[in-house]
Amino acid sequence: MKKFLKWTGIVLLCLVGLVAVFAIYVNLRFDADYSKTYTGFEPENLDLSADSSVLALGERLTYIKGCRDCHGKKLEGRDFINTPDLGLVMTTNLTGRGAKADWKPSDWVLALKHGVDQDHKPLFIMPAHETALLSKKDMTALVSYLNQLPLSGEIVAREVEVTFLTKALSVFDKLPAFNTQRIDHQASLKTNVTESVTPSYGAYLAVSCIGCHRPDFKGGGPIAPGFPDVPGITSAGNVGKWTFEQFKSTLRYGKTPEGRILDPANMPWPMAAAMTDLELEALYVYFRSI
Numbered sequence: 706m707k708k709f710l711k712w713t714g715i716v717l718l719c720l721v722g723l724v725a726v727f728a729i730y731v732n733l734r735f736d737a738d739y740s741k742t743y744t745g746f747e748p749e750n751l752d753l754s755a756d757s758s759v760l761a762l763g764e765r766l767t768y769i770k771g772c773r774d775c776h777g778k779k780l781e782g783r784d785f786i787n788t789p790d791l792g793l794v795m796t797t798n799l800t801g802r803g804a805k806a807d808w809k810p811s812d813w814v815l816a817l818k819h820g821v822d823q824d825h826k827p828l829f830i831m832p833a834h835e836t837a838l839l840s841k842k843d844m845t846a847l848v849s850y851l852n853q854l855p856l857s858g859e860i861v862a863r864e865v866e867v868t869f870l871t872k873a874l875s876v877f878d879k880l881p882a883f884n885t886q887r888i889d890h891q892a893s894l895k896t897n898v899t900e901s902v903t904p905s906y907g908a909y910l911a912v913s914c915i916g917c918h919r920p921d922f923k924g925g926g927p928i929a930p931g932f933p934d935v936p937g938i939t940s941a942g943n944v945g946k947w948t949f950e951q952f953k954s955t956l957r958y959g960k961t962p963e964g965r966i967l968d969p970a971n972m973p974w975p976m977a978a979a980m981t982d983l984e985l986e987a988l989y990v991y992f993r994s995i
């Protein structure tokens with residue numbers, strides 16, 4: 706009996722030890738990833754414009770690229786994550802920045818092309834690995850638009866106060882937390898994007914779909930606990946059976962030809978609804994080519 710108790714005690718102690726090591730590892734890794742400084746690059750120079758067509762393109766990009774899904778309907782910043790399980794992640798207020806002059810045009814490029822703040826520290830969750838792939842034309846339009854926005858709401862300090870669960874999910878890459886690591890900081894903004902109904906233009910636009918539909922667009926499991934499975938959108942899936950009109954109406958109105966209603970909370974089709982017919986057709990041609 707005594708021996709049994711001794712061994713149970715040793716096993717329990719080992720388990721407690723393992724849990725402690727795991728907790729220390731997660732905390733250290735998280736802090737190291739979030740406090741890393743990224744250097745060795747210069748933000749590219751953009752020629753900002755006040756031209757109304759440039760500003761209109763920039764505004765449309767804030768819908769298509771999901772900025773408003775995370776940063777709030779008026780881009781005023783909000784508690785993007787705020788649950789007892791995950792903790793609090795505030796998104797930045799993107800309005801009033803140019804007028805207040807606290808951000809230079811190069812600061813926008815630091816965030817959108819390099820995924821870092823003015824101190825070259827990484828932004829948490831911000832999908833900068835996607836915005837980094839914007840063309841120079843689109844990046845210029847986006848920044849020109851954002852930089853002239855009048856203030857909505859108020860500008861508050863950054864706040865990322867996450868739980869151990871969120872830290873563990875981030876460290877083990879189950880949450881797209883440290884996207885800055887995925888960016889090629891030496892690459893310049895693309896200048897060779899041709900806007901036409903071609904698979905290559907479709908592939909350029911489809912960058913916004915990768916986060917959920919996966920890099921090969923074959924879909925997979927839920928992107929976070931509580932979300933549905935993500936279907937494939939290549940020629941092997943339903944998209945391979947749909948006409949262009951059916952594809953277009955699915956993304957414009959959130960209802961598939963099979964009659965399934967797509968909940969915007971799971972599949973953010975309003976971002977695609979803001980695309981032009983040409984953009985949707987390029988996407989269609991691309992998905993059917995793979």
Ligand code: HEC
Nearest residue numbers: 770771772775795796797816822823828829830831832863
């Ligand atoms: C999935 C949600 C999400 C999307 C989509 C998103 N952002 Fe963010 N963004 C964040 C979060 C979260 C932060 C705050 C990160 C932090 O404080 O570490 C942030 C921070 C920023 C910053 C702050 C930079 C700084 O120096 O503090 C800028 C600029 C920005 N985002 C612009 C954009 C633009 C423009 C878009 C659309 C093209 C966009 N974001 C799309 C989540 C998102």
Ligand code: HEC
Nearest residue numbers: 913914917933934935936938943961967968971972973977
């Ligand atoms: C935030 C995650 C997310 C993003 C980003 C996203 N999707 Fe989806 N998409 C989903 C989910 C989840 C479903 C399945 C919804 C359901 O079953 O109700 C879906 C369904 C679809 C469907 C219907 C497929 C079918 O077989 O019925 C199409 C088409 C589609 N997405 C296209 C796109 C395109 C194009 C983009 C990029 C412009 C995109 N999605 C971006 C999550 C996403």
